[in-house]
Amino acid sequence: MKTLVIAAHPTLEESRVNRRWLEEIRKYPEQITVSSLYEKYPDGVIDVAAEQALVEAHDRIVWQFPFYWFNCPPMMKQWLDEVLLQGWAYGPGTDVFHGKSIGVAVTAGVREEDYAPGREFRYEIGTLLRPFELTAEYVGAPYEEPFVQYGINSRTSDEEIEASAKRYAEHLLNAKPFEPLSHAGALQERA
Numbered sequence: 001m002k003t004l005v006i007a008a009h010p011t012l013e014e015s016r017v018n019r020r021w022l023e024e025i026r027k028y029p030e031q032i033t034v035s036s037l038y039e040k041y042p043d044g045v046i047d048v049a050a051e052q053a054l055v056e057a058h059d060r061i062v063w064q065f066p067f068y069w070f071n072c073p074p075m076m077k078q079w080l081d082e083v084l085l086q087g088w089a090y091g092p093g094t095d096v097f098h099g100k101s102i103g104v105a106v107t108a109g110v111r112e113e114d115y116a117p118g119r120e121f122r123y124e125i126g127t128l129l130r131p132f133e134l135t136a137e138y139v140g141a142p143y144e145e146p147f148v149q150y151g152i153n154s155r156t157s158d159e160e161i162e163a164s165a166k167r168y169a170e171h172l173l174n175a176k177p178f179e180p181l182s183h184a185g186a187l188q189e190r191a
């Protein structure tokens with residue numbers, strides 16, 4: 001099982017958590033490949049063929065990003081828009097994601113208890129991440145339970161970040177077995 005982490009942090013040099021996460025998971029190149037979009041493509045031009053080849057060479061894809069305005073940063077969305085092309089990711093005769101799983105790994109400033117009905121942000125983060133879940137299903141991959149580090153702010157200690165980096169590496173290294181979707185693009189059939 002080889003995992004591809006597609007990471008998108010627009011200001012990685014200022015990041016505390018995503019930067020530490022990437023540093024930690026880069027210790028396991030046999031099991032985990034990191035494709036850090038803003039580092040790889042400083043001019044903002046994604047090499048679509050190279051990204052597709054990376055997907056094809058892995059069994060599990062994880063989209064990693066800081067939660068910005070209840071969404072992903074722009075280059076993560078650009079990756080989805082430009083790489084997940086009809087005829088390759090979905091559409092008749094495509095099965096590139098068959099047998100692969102997709103997950104997200106997200107860092108958030110808001111505390112977990114505030115992403116809840118009756119609290120300030122009303123929705124659980126899993127609900128806010130539904131577009132990623134549906135995208136995974138649309139291309140025919142089962143969607144994993146999101147890995148989330150909540151409540152990051154300037155008071156978050158280095159020890160907490162260190163612990164979260166270790167938990168993240170463990171999460172990536174210990175993939176749970178999954179059932180492939182019975183056919184690619186279950187949602188496409190209804191489109």
Ligand SMILES: Cc1cc2nc3c(=O)[nH]c(=O)nc-3n(C[C@H](O)[C@H](O)[C@H](O)COP(=O)(O)O)c2cc1C
Pocket residue numbers: 009014015016017018019065066067068069070071107108109110152
């Ligand atoms: C432009 C911007 C928008 C943000 N929007 C959200 C948000 O919608 N929800 C949230 O929980 N945190 C939000 N945050 C906080 C970031 O998610 C948090 O600072 C980041 O995940 C920390 O990770 P890092 O140390 O890798 O940057 C936002 C931060 C920025 C800079």
